[in-house]
Amino acid sequence: MPNSFIRRLEAFGPLSEEDRRSLDQVSESTWRVSVDHDLVREGDRPAACQLIMQGFAYRHRTMQDGRRQIMSFKIAGDLCDLHSVLLSQADHSITTLTPCTVASIPHSMLAEWTAERPAIARALWLASLVDAAISREWIVNVGRRTAYQRTAHLLCEVMQRLRSAGLANGRAYELPLTPMVLADALGLTPVHVSRTLQWLRREELIEFGDGILTVQNWRGLKRAGEFNPAYLHQVPVRSP
Amino acid sequence: MPNSFIRRLEAFGPLSEEDRRSLDQVSESTWRVSVDHDLVREGDRPAACQLIMQGFAYRHRTMQDGRRQIMSFKIAGDLCDLHSVLLSQADHSITTLTPCTVASIPHSMLAEWTAERPAIARALWLASLVDAAISREWIVNVGRRTAYQRTAHLLCEVMQRLRSAGLANGRAYELPLTPMVLADALGLTPVHVSRTLQWLRREELIEFGDGILTVQNWRGLKRAGEFNPAYLHQVPVRSP
């Protein structure tokens, strides 16, 4: 199974054979973590960045009263917290959504890459810029779209990211998003997410259950979410 | 008048005299722009980054039906769109909120700094990481806080940033935020923002009008907004 990190970074520009070998070091120190495991906890001062090789995770913060907001989803190939290299204290937590294969990349190795491997540095920088662009898009999503639009938009985004990462090809694919998790990502309640999903099902845009999402009408789903993938800054990908 | 850009970057770490001289080049090519001027327009492919030397601007996107979401406010010393160095196409617009003094920094100069001036590169990187942290905080703000909390939180954030940039010292300072602008930043309507501001006034937390914000009760405002400045990753600043 190929290194999903390398594949991700290569999407941002060509890497030399030596670059790839250097990146492949990370696959030597991976381990499995179970679901609901905190990779980073708010307040931590980690000495390494966490890389998702396989599985899903999410970045989130919990408030005093227990309400929670998810700020992003992380999929295979995503470096979770590159910012920890310079920002000493984590201002949020990162938790696994499924069992994951994770690699821990010491800050020293990232420093070495940024100093001596410009192609890698560039790709890492680009990845973090896309990350920031996604955050901005979420502000728009939560701030200005209805529950129906919001939900459709999020599903479009995740689907698009999975496809361009080579993790989804057809119309049906594994997506471990429950109404509870979606609610925390969309700024809604699980109850209302459930209703909204029913609506999307009634309109025959999606089938969704047991962690399997089937998009029945991609164009319709995009329209429902006013989804414009420009902010993902990817090379164009065929629609299924 | 000192270069607000240099002062901002120095907050992230010491710069050599030569670094400062190099940065000060930007002050040679500044110009004034009027209020409501687009520094960047969605879809642009700029060859330079825009730096706010003086004044206020905001990053935003307008949707088909005209609804608008502001994603961040930019104050003196902020580099608006560092990401344009690598992301060719702008996925949002940046517009002045007041008349501004702006410097245009060619991508080539940024490339030079990142290649040859590690202290500057580090400071720029840090600035962009704080920027991303603010975006994430806005997701939480819009997603999980009530109008009252949201408004208080935003005022706290802007006040804190202005203070740590040395742009506000006392309790009263210039802040050109109208209910309309606040609404677009908070995911609310101007009508409801107006109501919410009245509430904050009634509680004697703030006085606000004609572009002047006076914080009467900083502690109370922080409590109202559940404001925890950790995400700004600044060295601690005295409260007034």
Next chain:
DNA sequence: CGTCTAGTTGAGGGTCGTCAATAGAGGTGG
């Protein structure tokens, strides 16, 4: 088989949006 958690659905309520009216500031022209 009982318990627990999560998904779903319904009923009712609250926050915030929409619509409308008023007032005030700023600009323009007679």
Next chain:
DNA sequence: CCACCTCTATTGACGACCCTCAACTAGACG
């Protein structure tokens, strides 16, 4: 100088969207 226009802030009335509470169901697990 004042009429006139425009734009925005504010306030009230009403309505919609989404939340809360509750009940029911289904699946996981001991």
